[in-house]
Amino acid sequence: MHQKNKVIKKNEKITKKLSRVGIGSRRQIEKWIIEGRVNINDKVLLDPTIRVDEKTKIFFDGKEIPKKEQTRLWKFHKPKASLTSNYDSKGRNLIFDFLPKKIPRVISIGRLDYNTEGLILLTNDGELARKLEMPSSGFIRKYRVRVYGKIEKKKLEQLANGIIINKIKYKPINVVFERQNSSNAWIHMSLKEGKNREIRNIIKFFGWEVTRLIRIEFGPFKLGSMKEKDLREIKYSDFSKLL
Incomplete structure (x- = not known):
């Protein structure tokens, strides 16, 4: 009988290992390692590029890191x-x-x-x-937005082809008008990128103000x-x- 080959798990970077068990993002973990918050085999680790295996005992802020659970x-x-x-x-x-x-x-x-x-x-x-x-990922982020001001639909139509504001290029955004009250309007905005304060910056550029911003969808969720x-x-x- 042929003996089955033993499966050997490859070593992986400690930043990836800790990220997989939900400690934080790789960038956050790199910072925490440099700050001396991670120990391996009873020694303080300061090098975020080191590789570890399944036998390596890893501690974060004094607590041992558990083995990876099923993703939730x-x-x-x-x-x-x-x-x-x-x-x-x-x-x-x-x-x-x-x-x-x-x-x-x-x-x-x-x-x-x-x-x-x-x-x-x-x-x-x-x-x-x-x-x-x-x-x-291609995930669409959809928001319901309350805007203070009188909405001009022609301005919103510009977003269908993307727009450049203060040298920042925003990709095409789909906008659906919901309703206009005396001083406020509700619109839906769907985008793929989600740059920092993207919706607020765009609405401000048009001369209006976001008074409420609610994310209602993220991809299929x-x-x-x-x-x-x-x-x-x-x-x-x-x-x-x-x-």
Whole structure:
């Protein structure tokens, strides 16, 4: 009888390893390693390029890193006036403060501004987060926007071909007009990139002001009827094809 070949797992960079178990993004982990927050085999690690294997004992902030669990994904309704961050020097609300203690360490897939509310995805798998937040994922981000001012539809039509504002090029954005009240209007904006404060900058360029910004869709995932601070786990079968 032929003996089966033993499967040997290749070494991987420690930044990738820690990202896969949901510690943070690779960029964050590089910073934390340089700060001396990671130990391997009882020694402080300062080199973020080192490679590790399954036998390497890794500690982050004094706690041993567990082996990778099955990838999980959640939808969270981010409230206004909260940060998509693990820390804030000003003591402002963080989205992770609203999560139940029973869920494992998670990271956000992308970010939402402090005063933006709505759908944000959370996962325990840093590699999945990195994959889905990139524009190459092709995921459409859809927002419901309340605008202060009288909407001129011709201005919004310019966005269909993209626009350059203050030397920043924004890719085409699909805009659907919902309704206009005496001083406010509601519109829907769908975009692929999600650059920093993209919608707010565009609306300001047209001479209006965003008074409420709600993300209602991220790719195939929808906010639906979720209430503020609601957390719902997504079935593995509903996202396994994305892995």
